[in-house]
Amino acid sequence: MLRSLHDTLQPRIVSYYKKHGFSKEDFYADALAGLVVAIVALPLAMAIAIASNLPPERGLFTAIVAGFVISAHGGSRYQIGGPTAAFIVTVAMVAMKHGYEGLVLSTIMAGGILMIMASVRAGELIKFIPYPVIVGFTSGIALLIAFSQIRDLFGLSITTIPPDFIHKLFVYLSHINETNFYAVAVAVGSLAIMIVTNKFIPKIPGPIIVVSVSALAVWGLNLPVETIQSRFGTIPTTLPAPTWPDITFEKLRLLLPDAITIATLAAIESLLSAVVADGMTGTKHKSNAELLGQGIANIASGIFGGLPATGAIARTAINIKSGARTPVAGIMHAFWLFIFMFFFASLIVKVPLAALAAILLMVAWNMSEIKHIREIMVAPKSDLMVLLVTFLLTVLVDLNFAIQAGIALASILFIDQMMKSTKITIVDSEEDDPDSIHNKSIPQGVDVYEIQGPLFFGVAEKLLDTLLLFDKPSHVFILRMRHVPLIDAAGLHAIEILYERLNSRNTVLILSGVNGHVRRFLKQSHIDQKIGEDKIVDHIDRALAIASTIVNRV
Numbered sequence: 001m002l003r004s005l006h007d008t009l010q011p012r013i014v015s016y017y018k019k020h021g022f023s024k025e026d027f028y029a030d031a032l033a034g035l036v037v038a039i040v041a042l043p044l045a046m047a048i049a050i051a052s053n054l055p056p057e058r059g060l061f062t063a064i065v066a067g068f069v070i071s072a073h074g075g076s077r078y079q080i081g082g083p084t085a086a087f088i089v090t091v092a093m094v095a096m097k098h099g100y101e102g103l104v105l106s107t108i109m110a111g112g113i114l115m116i117m118a119s120v121r122a123g124e125l126i127k128f129i130p131y132p133v134i135v136g137f138t139s140g141i142a143l144l145i146a147f148s149q150i151r152d153l154f155g156l157s158i159t160t161i162p163p164d165f166i167h168k169l170f171v172y173l174s175h176i177n178e179t180n181f182y183a184v185a186v187a188v189g190s191l192a193i194m195i196v197t198n199k200f201i202p203k204i205p206g207p208i209i210v211v212s213v214s215a216l217a218v219w220g221l222n223l224p225v226e227t228i229q230s231r232f233g234t235i236p237t238t239l240p241a242p243t244w245p246d247i248t249f250e251k252l253r254l255l256l257p258d259a260i261t262i263a264t265l266a267a268i269e270s271l272l273s274a275v276v277a278d279g280m281t282g283t284k285h286k287s288n289a290e291l292l293g294q295g296i297a298n299i300a301s302g303i304f305g306g307l308p309a310t311g312a313i314a315r316t317a318i319n320i321k322s323g324a325r326t327p328v329a330g331i332m333h334a335f336w337l338f339i340f341m342f343f344f345a346s347l348i349v350k351v352p353l354a355a356l357a358a359i360l361l362m363v364a365w366n367m368s369e370i371k372h373i374r375e376i377m378v379a380p381k382s383d384l385m386v387l388l389v390t391f392l393l394t395v396l397v398d399l400n401f402a403i404q405a406g407i408a409l410a411s412i413l414f415i416d417q418m419m420k421s422t423k424i425t426i427v428d429s430e431e432d433d434p435d436s437i438h439n440k441s442i443p444q445g446v447d448v449y450e451i452q453g454p455l456f457f458g459v460a461e462k463l464l465d466t467l468l469l470f471d472k473p474s475h476v477f478i479l480r481m482r483h484v485p486l487i488d489a490a491g492l493h494a495i496e497i498l499y500e501r502l503n504s505r506n507t508v509l510i511l512s513g514v515n516g517h518v519r520r521f522l523k524q525s526h527i528d529q530k531i532g533e534d535k536i537v538d539h540i541d542r543a544l545a546i547a548s549t550i551v552n553r554v
Contacts, residue, residue: 026325033324034332037080037315040205041067041333042340044315044363046228046348047356048083049307051148052091053161054100056228056348057235059083060341062301064239064334066309069297071330075123075289076274078281080315080330081297083307085363086269087262089144090399091307093163094258102255105245107302109252109259114266114295123287126271132379132386133406134268135372139387140394140402142367145360152357153187155180155225165395182223183354186214190358205318207359214355215347228356229349237345239338242303261400262298266310270294273311280320314366382413419462421453440540443476446547448540450480455518457490464494464501473505476547480540482513492525499531508550511536512543 041063049059063082070081095103117123147168151158156175162168193213194206218225228235274285294310301309319329340348376383390406437448453459479498487495499509514522514536522528528536537543 027328029323029325030329031332033319033322033329034334035336036205036322037319037329037333038336038340039208040318041080041082041312041315041337042348043207043211043351043356043359044085045083045337046351047360048085048088050152050228050232050353050356051085051088051145051360052307053095054091054307055232055235057341058305058307060235060337061239061304062306062309064337064341065304065306066297066301067337068331068334069300070270070293070309070311071327071334072293073289073296074270074274074293074311074327075286075291076277076311076316077283077285077327078277078316078320078324078329079270079274079285079290079293079311079327080319080333081270081294081309081311082315084269084310084312085145085360085367086138086141086265087308087310088148088360089141090258090261090265092148093398094255094262096163098255098258101245102251102258103307104302104305105247105251106255106258106262107306107308108245108299109255110262110266110308111295111298111300111302113259113263114291114298116295117263117267118288118292118295121288122267123271123291126267126287129268129403129407130383130386130410132376132383133390133403133410134272135376136387136390136406137394137399137402139368139373140391141399142364143395145367146364149357149360149364152226152353153184153361154178155183155354180225183225183352186218186223186225186352186354187358187361189217190214190355191362194358194362206362210355210359211351214352215350218352219350223352225352225354227350227352231353232349235341235345235349237342240305243305244303257400261403262308264403265399266294266298266308267291269313270311273313273316276313277316277320280317314363382410382417386410386413418454418456419459437540440544442544443548443551445475445551446478446544447474447476448478448480450483452483454486454488455481455484455491455494456486456488459491459494461494463491464497473502473507475506475551476508476510477502478510478512478540478543478547480512480543481515481518482540484513484518485515487518487521492521492527495522496525496527496530499527508547509535510543510546512540513538 042060045059045063046056047059049056049062052058059082067080067082070079074081091103094106098106144165147165148161150156150172151161154176156172156178158171158175162171190210193210197204197206197209215227217223218227270290271285271287274287274290278284290311297309301307315333319333322329324330373387376387386406386409389409390402393402393405442448451459451463455463479495495511502509509531511522511531519528519536522531522536535546537546
């Protein structure tokens, strides 16, 4: 067991090199792929930090530190980690409520939660989050991201933006007369560049062209458009010294819900990204190792003044398309980002905020899941209901509540579907079945009912209601369970109550077709002793023979 745990949590980079080795050609390919990804990540990291109402260098610190750790310790060979747009709303809310120090502590706590999830092998459990819930909150986040960029897209002079959607809308409307048309022109031009680049020269990253061209245009034409420098001043050229936040029990208690939200979102995003990478390359990631890497990365990011981090789907895809071969590509992406920050900090701050807003607007569009929403629109109405509820709660309330409510609603609807699929019938309708009641001789005074489907808490009441169908008590009640694959505590209790009610009417209960799994739980709960072990049989013929003996005796 210890060996298995070690193999699962072993850093991906170590296990990869032990198995495959590493050549000079691999390094050159990874270094080039890392450079391409870093060029894309540079404006994104800053834009995500700014959209979270934090200085741009926080995004760079995250991309460098967390990007390095995720590639070195994660469970996916091609994963690129760093700040992602999915965190913008959550980060902004936490920073507004608890300050940046509170955000740092909640990020570190989230890292610890992710490491605990890895140690208990929770990586496989993420796949049980319903698909409509994922699409719902992802689409909701996309709308919130796009909505949060209106200030910079229109060049509005708003100092403080409220966190909730409705109040933010009223603030925008009250300042719409302040629209800076130069900023609008920069944003529209930036969007046009990205659309054209993506269509005609997809190998060249659109965002780096946008920041370069827009910065030159604003500087060369002396346009009155706000830049990183005009709002935030200069950015540092090196990483800050690692610092540990002040920790008290009260802070931990207060920040725990936010830390759980960050950890949940990081787990979902990183594992989705790893699955995408697997689909593009034919590899298979280690989900628990990935959670471990994400946990370490978030702790490191918090200590070095960064933001929450996770796997970035778009950057991971670019990494693969750029020819990455090993996890070194992700490490090199962090190295190149550090080089950019160290040598070009004075140029980076010339980027106009309207251009960064346009980049995030494009990211939001790509996150919007339009294609998947269309697919769910023609799916069962229950899936559409889950999607809409999750989407609306994400936009109007908060992400944490939206995920919980979405999963709860999906679970309730699933239970309802399971209840409807489980049938309790007086006779079976499969006349061509040799074990069908139609092919059997049923003695007078014997009732036969059959359960088809799992006998769980949602169906238990239906079983007891079956007794209300009786006009008069029979001598023997045979309950066929050949199509009952599993049973839970409520199902066991229902059978016990059924036995007691039948016994009070002097009716004998016989269970027929009980499989080994169900029989084991009947034995563990001692219900078999009440019913009588001889009255729990594996075939209808034996049940009918016992029933015939009982009836003849009467």
